[in-house]
Amino acid sequence: MFIRLIALMLMVMSFQSYGAKKECAGLLDKFQNIQSQLKQGQSIKSSASLRKKEDIAREKWWDCENNKTTSSSTSKKKKTYKKKVVKLKKTDKSILEDAPQVFSSNKNIVIKGRFSGDKQLQWLEYYQRPKKCGRPKTTQVFAFCMEDKTEQQNKFEQEYQNNK
Structure with a gap:
């Protein structure tokens, strides 16, 4: 009888914990x-x-x-x-x-390149971007791409002056 009572109490407790877990x-x-x-x-x-x-x-x-x-x-x-x-x-x-204001006025945004006009068109034909510079994955690759572009711009500038 005592064992049945203990078994019954254990069953009730397990059902309560099961219901609580649900x-x-x-x-x-x-x-x-x-x-x-x-x-x-x-x-x-x-x-x-x-x-x-x-x-x-x-x-x-x-x-x-x-x-x-x-x-x-x-x-x-x-x-x-x-x-x-x-x-x-x-x-x-x-x-x-605290965030900085990106645009503090309604003025037009002007983006200037190194070259303009006909010289810019010739530069776009001249410049050959390396494949890995399409989407640089590290800062080292990005730095390489910037240096390469600067070198190509300097070479283009010399050739453009010589061809004039």
Whole structure:
């Protein structure tokens, strides 16, 4: 009789933990969904919002896993969450205020090359960009490409002066 009572208690406890794990699985899915959204890359505001949601989802899932789902603990977390939101909004604003203005006026943008007119057309025919300079993958390759272009410009300049 005593053994049956112990077996029955163990079964009840295992069913409760199994039910709790099912409930926690939904919270875990929600948490992982938010994490995957964060990995996709967002704007500053939306990523800050997703980070807040991730923190809340992680806390809910972790509390569920550890059977800490009391109403008093969640209300305390909400209060601390509100404090975090205020801090994040201030930092977001300071980031945006500190960012340099790219275009401070509405003037036209003028891009000047080294050559102009007929000389520019001849330069475009003359210049042979190395294959690896199409998309340089390292700074060393980029530096090589810049030096090569400068050398070719100097050679072109000499040949252009001699042909005149």
